[in-house]
Amino acid sequence: MRGRLINLVGALAVLVCAASIVGWSWLGSARRGFSLAPTSHLQFATLAVERLVVMRISYVPWPIEPRNQIQRDNLSIGQQTPNSSDVGPSTSNGSPTVNHIWAMGNLAVVYRVYPYASLSGRRPYDLVEVRLYLPYWVAAVVSLIVAAICFRYLRRHHAVPGLCPRCGYDLRATPQRCPECGALPQPTGTAG
Numbered sequence: 001m002r003g004r005l006i007n008l009v010g011a012l013a014v015l016v017c018a019a020s021i022v023g024w025s026w027l028g029s030a031r032r033g034f035s036l037a038p039t040s041h042l043q044f045a046t047l048a049v050e051r052l053v054v055m056r057i058s059y060v061p062w063p064i065e066p067r068n069q070i071q072r073d074n075l076s077i078g079q080q081t082p083n084s085s086d087v088g089p090s091t092s093n094g095s096p097t098v099n100h101i102w103a104m105g106n107l108a109v110v111y112r113v114y115p116y117a118s119l120s121g122r123r124p125y126d127l128v129e130v131r132l133y134l135p136y137w138v139a140a141v142v143s144l145i146v147a148a149i150c151f152r153y154l155r156r157h158h159a160v161p162g163l164c165p166r167c168g169y170d171l172r173a174t175p176q177r178c179p180e181c182g183a184l185p186q187p188t189g190t191a192g
């Protein structure tokens with residue numbers, strides 16, 4: 001089970017690396033965005049630009065229609081406030097009231113909160129957004145490192161018949177115990 005999980009992680013890392021290289025060479029010039037609203041308040045979006053991918057997760061306090069879409073130069077499904085709701089206009093003229101940014105070069109994580117007034121006098125509604133700005137080369141390098149670690153682990157821990165599972169010594173002459181490290185080989189199964 002553990003080997004299958006590590007194999008899956010390694011394969012996904014290779015796919016992420018390939019996707020980041022494709023994104024770097026093709027999607028950045030196409031500037032395509034993909035948005036997904038799986039529930040009526042949660043939205044995931046990603047936008048490929050020239051040097052990086054922008055990923056966004058946002059919580060919208062008013063209901064939006066669950067759907068997905070692909071657009072050019074857009075990072076969101078419409079988040080307009082509904083006319084028949086308690087949500088009023090933005091209380092900060094569209095600027096975030098909470099704006100935390102961690103950045104290192106083009107790699108950045110941004111946390112923002114946009115307040116909207118409540119027409120019934122309750123506490124304001126907050127549109128919360130987290131964005132990750134990820135350069136293509138970072139995604140490619142990190143995914144290659146993860147893939148290399150996974151495949152090295154699988155290569156080291158892959159049981160080859162006739163070899164010691166600990167050190168890889170040839171056990172054809174001494175199948176009961178490894179003369180190199182002293183390990184007892186696992187039984188290969190029962191006859192019959």
